[in-house]
Amino acid sequence: DSGVTQTPKHLITATGQRVTLRCSPRSGDLSVYWYQQSLDQGLQFLIQYYNGEERAKGNILERFSAQQFPDLHSELNLSSLELGDSALYFCASSVELAGRGTGELFFGEGSRLTVL
Amino acid sequence: AQKVTQAQTEISVVEKEDVTLDCVYETRDTTYYLFWYKQPPSGELVFLIRRNSFDEQNEISGRYSWNFQKSTSSFNFTITASQVVDSAVYFCALIPNQAGTALIFGKGTTLSVSS
Numbered sequence: 009d010s011g012v013t014q015t016p017k018h019l020i021t022a023t024g025q026r027v028t029l030r031c032s033p034r035s036g037d038l039s040v041y042w043y044q045q046s047l048d049q050g051l052q053f054l055i056q057y058y059n060g061e062e063r064a065k066g067n068i069l070e071r072f073s074a075q076q077f078p079d080l081h082s083e084l085n086l087s088s089l090e091l092g093d094s095a096l097y098f099c100a101s102s103v104e105l106a107g108r109g110t111g112e113l114f115f116g117e118g119s120r121l122t123v124l
Numbered sequence: 125a126q127k128v129t130q131a132q133t134e135i136s137v138v139e140k141e142d143v144t145l146d147c148v149y150e151t152r153d154t155t156y157y158l159f160w161y162k163q164p165p166s167g168e169l170v171f172l173i174r175r176n177s178f179d180e181q182n183e184i185s186g187r188y189s190w191n192f193q194k195s196t197s198s199f200n201f202t203i204t205a206s207q208v209v210d211s212a213v214y215f216c217a218l219i220p221n222q223a224g225t226a227l228i229f230g231k232g233t234t235l236s237v238s239s
Contacts, residue, residue, distance in 0.1 A: 064226050
């Protein structure tokens with residue numbers, strides 16, 4: 009058990025809909041990362057938050073957004089869903105050294121999104 | 125370009141065989157970090173090792189060993205005397221510069237160990 013909790017584990021929805029994925033990081037970790045894993049794209053970095061503020065952005069679509077709340081949990085919002093958004097979405101949290109990530113990430117079990 | 129290539133998509137071995145998973149990376153940065161992660165059938169990725177670009181010493185941890193060679197931009201992972209529990213997808217990853225924090229993953233190698 010990594011200590012990172014993601015909900016829901018599975019989600020099935022229709023095209024055009026909006027969903028919210030939730031992540032609780034490990035106790036004490038200030039950084040939260042979101043990754044998307046799909047068969048064709050592999051593991052793609054979406055976005056990182058550190059102590060409530062956006063720190064880095066990757067290949068995140070404009071239809072997607074995220075935030076990190078004062079209690080450090082994070083939410084990833086996916087809107088106007090398309091078939092191609094079907095994927096496993098991972099949240100990870102990390103140990104920080106002097107305010108920088110070490111790359112040693114603790115991953116949740118992921119939220120599997122199926123768009124029909 | 126910043127990139128990680130794992131040319132082996134799938135490898136199948138029989139228990140107790142040794143197996144090496146290849147990883148080749150590309151980056152122009154002189155300071156970078158390399159990683160291996162394991163994704164067992166349960167799904168969550170598990171950190172295995174981190175290596176910085178200035179440390180070319182090979183590392184051994186139990187049945188796992190890693191060979192880092194800057195001359196060939198490779199960071200290979202060997203499992204000695206493989207076991208069924210080693211069956212998983214293994215990802216090599218890169219943080220390409222000192223300021224970056226986001227991992228760039230390779231496509232992964234699926235290792236199947238049969239008894």
